[in-house]
Amino acid sequence: MFTDAANFDVRDYLRKEMMPHFLCPGCGHGIALRALLWALHDLAIDKDKLAVVSGIGCAGRLSAYIDANTFHTTHGRPLAYATGLALARPDLHVVVISGDGDCLAIGGNHLIHACRRNLKITCLMLNNEIYGMTGGQVSPTTSESRLTTTTPLGNNEPNFDACALATAAGAGFVGREVTRHVPKLKELIKAGLEHPGFAFVEVLSDCTEVFGRKNDLGSSPEMIMRQKSEIRPSAYRNTVETPFHSTSLPTGILTQNDRPEYGAAHRRAAAAVVAKGAK
Amino acid sequence: MPHSRIELRFGGTGGQGLILSGKMLADALASEGKHVAQSQTYEPTSRGGFCNADLVVANGEVDYPLPIAFDYLVLLDKLAVKPSWPRIKPDALVIADTRLCPELPDGSTPRHHLPLSRTALELGNERVTNIVALGALIALSGICKRQSIERVVRTGSPRAFLDLNLDALAAGYALATPVAAAAS
Amino acid sequence: MNVHDKSLSKSTAKLLSGNSACAQGAVAAGCKFFAGYPITPSSEIAEKLVTSLPQAGGVFIQMEDEISAMAAVIGASMGGVKAMTATSGPGFSLKQENIGYAAGAEIPCVIVNVMRGGPSTGMPTRPSQADIMQTRFGSHGDYPMIVLAPSSVREIYEETIRAFDLAEICRTPVIVLYDQVIAQSSETVALAPPSGVRAERKWASGPRADYKPYAAGIDGIPAMPRPGDGYRTHTTGLTHGENGFPTQNPEAVERAMSRLYSKLDLHRELIESWEAIRCEDADVVIVAIGISARAAKRAVEICRAKGVHVGLFRPITLWPFPEAALQQACKGARAVLVPELNIGQLRLEVERLLGRHRVEGLHQYSGEPITPAQIAARATTLASEA
Structure with a gap:
C-alpha cells in the first residue's frame, strides 16, 4: 500500500487513466512527484483550486499525472504562463514543474525575472543534469567532465548553481533537497508552498537510464546512495553562504525572507491607478 | 475630388514640439467640425534629426491620411527644407524661422521669414517656438478661429507652461498680423 | 459582410x-x-x-x-x-x-x-x-x-x-x-460604442464524468473548462485527443486536426469582412489593405474623375481570405492591381484566387508608403492595356 501515517494515499492525487506512467525505471522524478503530492495533501490544498504548469522535457510531462488543473506548456516558458495565470486568477494555487534545461537554459530569463518579481508561484526544478527526453545532451547543470551525447570527451563547461542564481535574482524562498530524503523533500516543498511569494525548490533527481548509464554510475539504488556520499563533486561550489564540501551538499531551506509579494502589490498599485483616475 | 483638402506641415528637428503643435491645431480644427488626419515621420532616436508633423484637413472623411502636396509649410530648422520643399504646391504659403532656417530655395512661392525662435527666447523659453509658430501660421492662414486654438492651448498645456504657451500664441499672432495685413 | x-x-x-x-x-x-x-x-x-x-x-x-x-x-x-x-x-x-x-x-x-x-x-x-x-x-x-x-x-x-x-x-x-x-x-x-453584447466564452458545464475538453458539437467549438469549476483537465501543446491527453493514435490525431482546421470554415460568414468600392463596373480592381488601401481609395477617385473605371476590394478579414467576395468583386474586371509595402505577399493570395485574371503587383519596400498618384498611374495604364 502507498498509505502513509498521515492518511496520504498518492492515488487520490493521480490520474489513474494516465497509468502506467512513462518514466524510466529508477528515474528520480517519480519520487519528486510523490513528495509534491504528499506536501499538497499535508496542506489540504483543494485540487480544484490547484493549477500545475509545466514545461517540456521529462519533468514537463509530470503535470499530466496530477489530478488538478494542469497545463503542459512550451519549452522553457512554464513560469511565464504561470505568471499570467496567477495574476489573472489570484484564487488559484499555482505550482510550476520544470527541469534543469527548461528552467535554466531556454527558460533562464523567465526564472530570474520570476525570482525578481516575487509573484506567488511555487517552482519545482527537477535537476537530473541532463536532457533526458532528447537522448542525453549536456545541460546547464551537468557536472564538469561528465559524459553526454554532446560532450563525448567530458563536459568542459562550468555549470550553474541554480539555488545561488535564484537567491541572487531575489527569490524570497530557495531550497534544495535530494530524492533520497523523501520526508525532508516533502517538508521542503511544503515550506515552499506555504511561502507567500515566489518559491524556488531544486530537487536533485537521478536520471539512471541516460545519465547514469553514460557515466557508469550503476543501478538506481547505487545512484541513490551516491546522493549520500560523493554526489557531483564539482557541481556545487560554495553556495548561498553555506560552505560546500563534496560530502556536505547544502540542502534544506537556503534563503527565506518576506519580500512583498508581487500579486498583492500589483493589485494595490492598480487600485491606486483607479483612485487617481476617479479624482 | 469629393472634399476640399488642405495639407500643412510643421518641419524641424526632433524635440522642438512639432507634433504637439500639429496635435493642438488638429484638435482646434476638429472642434470646428473638420476632419483631420495627423501624421509624422521620425527617426528611431528621440532627439534631433529631421522631424515633421503633417496635417490633412477636409470637410468630410479623409480618404488618404498622408500629405500629397502642402498648402502651408512651417520651417523651424534648415534640416526640414530639403525633404519638404519638393512637396509644396506652387502657391503654398511658407513660414520660416529667421534664425534657424535662414535660407530658402529660389522661386515664386510666397514665403515669410519670421523671428519665431527669437520671440520665444524673449518670452523666456526657446521651447515655446512651436507655439509661436502655431500662432503665426493661424494668423497668416486663417485656417481656424483664434478662440478655437486658444481653447485647445488652454486645456492642453501642462500647468507650468500654460501662461507661457498663451503668451507664445499671442506673440505668434502679433508677429504675423502686420505681415498678413500687408499681404492682403 | x-x-x-x-x-x-x-x-x-x-x-x-x-x-x-x-x-x-x-x-x-x-x-x-x-x-x-x-x-x-x-x-x-x-x-x-x-x-x-x-x-x-x-x-x-x-x-x-x-x-x-x-x-x-x-x-x-x-x-x-x-x-x-x-x-x-x-x-x-x-x-x-x-x-x-x-x-x-x-x-x-x-x-x-x-x-x-x-x-x-x-x-x-x-x-x-x-x-x-x-x-x-x-x-x-x-x-x-x-x-x-x-x-x-x-x-x-x-x-x-x-x-x-x-x-x-x-x-x-x-x-x-x-x-x-x-x-x-x-x-x-467618433468611436461608436460597440453594438450588441460582447461574445463570451463557452464554458464547460454539466457533470464532470461526461466532460471531454476537446469534444465539440456541430459548431466545432469545444466548451472550455475554467480552473476552479471542478473539471480538472489537462491542456497540452502535444497533439491531444478529445480527453485532452496526448495521443499519437493516427485516427485520433487526424480527427483532432480536421476539427481544428474546419472550425473556422463553420464560422466563415461571421469571420469574413471586406469592403468593395465601385467594383461593379470596374475594368481594374485594386486589392489592398492598410495604408495602401487608403491610398487606393483616393486613387479610385482620381481615376474615376478621368473616366477610368477602377474599383477597390479591401479585405478587412485578411485570413481566412474572403475568397468568394474577391472573386465576385473581380468578375467583370480585366486586370487586378495589388499595391503593397513588400516584395509580393498579398499578390500571391490574389493570384491563387483569380487564376484567369491578369494580376499585377505594385510593390514598394523603401520604407515610404505608396502614394495615390502611383496607384492611379498604374491602374490607368492597366485599364488602357487590358
Whole structure:
C-alpha cells in the first residue's frame, strides 16, 4: 500500500487513466512527484483550486499525472504562463514543474525575472543534469567532465548553481533537497508552498537510464546512495553562504525572507491607478 | 475630388514640439467640425534629426491620411527644407524661422521669414517656438478661429507652461498680423 | 459582410491615434489582461492600457521579453479572462511558437502586430506590410488563424473589439494586423460604442464524468473548462485527443486536426469582412489593405474623375481570405492591381484566387508608403492595356 501515517494515499492525487506512467525505471522524478503530492495533501490544498504548469522535457510531462488543473506548456516558458495565470486568477494555487534545461537554459530569463518579481508561484526544478527526453545532451547543470551525447570527451563547461542564481535574482524562498530524503523533500516543498511569494525548490533527481548509464554510475539504488556520499563533486561550489564540501551538499531551506509579494502589490498599485483616475 | 483638402506641415528637428503643435491645431480644427488626419515621420532616436508633423484637413472623411502636396509649410530648422520643399504646391504659403532656417530655395512661392525662435527666447523659453509658430501660421492662414486654438492651448498645456504657451500664441499672432495685413 | 462606408458623427469626433484606438477597443471588448514588451511602433498600446485596463478591472504587466508576454497572455486566458498582447516585427517573430500553442490548444487571445520594415530590426519607425504571410503561417505546423487588417483609426477600434469576439466564439488566437502609418497617425473619429453584447466564452458545464475538453458539437467549438469549476483537465501543446491527453493514435490525431482546421470554415460568414468600392463596373480592381488601401481609395477617385473605371476590394478579414467576395468583386474586371509595402505577399493570395485574371503587383519596400498618384498611374495604364 502507498498509505502513509498521515492518511496520504498518492492515488487520490493521480490520474489513474494516465497509468502506467512513462518514466524510466529508477528515474528520480517519480519520487519528486510523490513528495509534491504528499506536501499538497499535508496542506489540504483543494485540487480544484490547484493549477500545475509545466514545461517540456521529462519533468514537463509530470503535470499530466496530477489530478488538478494542469497545463503542459512550451519549452522553457512554464513560469511565464504561470505568471499570467496567477495574476489573472489570484484564487488559484499555482505550482510550476520544470527541469534543469527548461528552467535554466531556454527558460533562464523567465526564472530570474520570476525570482525578481516575487509573484506567488511555487517552482519545482527537477535537476537530473541532463536532457533526458532528447537522448542525453549536456545541460546547464551537468557536472564538469561528465559524459553526454554532446560532450563525448567530458563536459568542459562550468555549470550553474541554480539555488545561488535564484537567491541572487531575489527569490524570497530557495531550497534544495535530494530524492533520497523523501520526508525532508516533502517538508521542503511544503515550506515552499506555504511561502507567500515566489518559491524556488531544486530537487536533485537521478536520471539512471541516460545519465547514469553514460557515466557508469550503476543501478538506481547505487545512484541513490551516491546522493549520500560523493554526489557531483564539482557541481556545487560554495553556495548561498553555506560552505560546500563534496560530502556536505547544502540542502534544506537556503534563503527565506518576506519580500512583498508581487500579486498583492500589483493589485494595490492598480487600485491606486483607479483612485487617481476617479479624482 | 469629393472634399476640399488642405495639407500643412510643421518641419524641424526632433524635440522642438512639432507634433504637439500639429496635435493642438488638429484638435482646434476638429472642434470646428473638420476632419483631420495627423501624421509624422521620425527617426528611431528621440532627439534631433529631421522631424515633421503633417496635417490633412477636409470637410468630410479623409480618404488618404498622408500629405500629397502642402498648402502651408512651417520651417523651424534648415534640416526640414530639403525633404519638404519638393512637396509644396506652387502657391503654398511658407513660414520660416529667421534664425534657424535662414535660407530658402529660389522661386515664386510666397514665403515669410519670421523671428519665431527669437520671440520665444524673449518670452523666456526657446521651447515655446512651436507655439509661436502655431500662432503665426493661424494668423497668416486663417485656417481656424483664434478662440478655437486658444481653447485647445488652454486645456492642453501642462500647468507650468500654460501662461507661457498663451503668451507664445499671442506673440505668434502679433508677429504675423502686420505681415498678413500687408499681404492682403 | 460588406461594411461599405459608415458615416461619422462629427459632434463627438476626437483626434485619436491608431494605437490609442486599439487600446480603447480592447477595453471596450472586455479585455482583462495585457502583457507586453516595449517595441516600436506598438508601445503606445501598452502605455495606454497601463492606466485604462486597471480602471476597467483588468491586469497590466510588462514582461521580461516578447516570448513571456505571449505566454503570460495564454496563461491568463487559460485562467478564464480575455487577454491581449501587442508587438511589432521582431517581437512578433519571437511570439510565434506560443501563438501556435494557443492555436493548437485552442486558447482564445488577441495579438496585435503593428508592421514595421524588416527583415530583422529593419526600419523600426517606417511602415511595411511584409508580415501578411507571417500572420498566417508564422508558427510551425498546420493550424487555423484569423487575421483582421483594419485600415483606419476607427476601424482599428472596431476590429480590435471584433478580434476579441471572434477569439472567444471560435476559441482561437486572433491577430489584429496594421501598419506603422495607421498606428501612429491620428484621425478625428467618433468611436461608436460597440453594438450588441460582447461574445463570451463557452464554458464547460454539466457533470464532470461526461466532460471531454476537446469534444465539440456541430459548431466545432469545444466548451472550455475554467480552473476552479471542478473539471480538472489537462491542456497540452502535444497533439491531444478529445480527453485532452496526448495521443499519437493516427485516427485520433487526424480527427483532432480536421476539427481544428474546419472550425473556422463553420464560422466563415461571421469571420469574413471586406469592403468593395465601385467594383461593379470596374475594368481594374485594386486589392489592398492598410495604408495602401487608403491610398487606393483616393486613387479610385482620381481615376474615376478621368473616366477610368477602377474599383477597390479591401479585405478587412485578411485570413481566412474572403475568397468568394474577391472573386465576385473581380468578375467583370480585366486586370487586378495589388499595391503593397513588400516584395509580393498579398499578390500571391490574389493570384491563387483569380487564376484567369491578369494580376499585377505594385510593390514598394523603401520604407515610404505608396502614394495615390502611383496607384492611379498604374491602374490607368492597366485599364488602357487590358
